[in-house]
Amino acid sequence: MSNTALHAAAEAGDTAAIEKLLADGTPIDARDGSGATALLVATHANQVESAKALIEAGADVNAKDNIEDSPYLYAGARGHLEILKLTLAHGADLKSTNRYGGTALIPASERGHVETVRTLIEAGVDVDHVNKLHWTALLEAIILGDGGERHRQIVDLLVKAGADVNLADGKGVTPLQHARAGGYKAIEAILVAAGAH
Structure with missing residues (x-):
């Protein structure tokens, strides 16, 4: 016992x-x-x-x-x-993955944990890792986030860390298309400034 x-x-x-x-x-x-x-x-x-x-x-x-x-x-x-x-x-x-094939950065981005995302980026977690859903941390922050300030900050952190702003999901939908579909203007602006299309 x-x-x-x-x-x-x-x-x-x-x-x-x-x-x-x-x-x-x-x-x-x-x-x-x-x-x-x-x-x-x-x-x-x-x-x-x-x-x-x-x-x-x-x-x-x-x-x-x-x-x-x-x-x-x-x-x-x-x-x-x-x-x-x-x-x-x-x-x-840093390369270990959860049952969805995602690194720690992906759910942290989705759930709006800004300081956690910053910490994981600084630790060297791959910002462009794609999970079993064909989503990256950037895609999850947009698709599963609420478009609010925490998710805007996370998108900004990911973009500044070199995340590929044009890396589409499994259906070919880009982060910018998801941001526009959600009406997330602030996130859209960050993506456009980083060369998203």
Whole structure:
């Protein structure tokens, strides 16, 4: 039952219990029924201190659960910036992908996590990675975003990072066409200025 205790301590943010369990020999990357490690459980709950204790003790930031989420990917997708930065400092695999074939940058862009997107771009995540839906981070920010200020900032960050503004989706629809269809004038202006057609 020690795995359960470590997962429970991680979820509760009980770093003292985590440290004691690890000192007693509990395997740090043991899995629960969903395939999650204690670090992934801490990441789900955005328990920064738990995550920090586990990462500093050597937990695998790239260990995936049964649905292909890892602490790094989940922190990026959910905008859990402090945990994301810890995973990046401890060997996060920037090329790893989720069950949709997307990098952490794609869901971060879709969900409007501006600082997370900035952090992932600075870390070197491929801005033009195409997922299984044939969408890039730029396309997801436009198609699944709300056209508001956070998504405008994300489009701007992606464009400044060299995202291909003419990389179309699987049906041949470009980012500019999607922005126009959504009535997203500010995003349209950024794309046009960057040479989108």
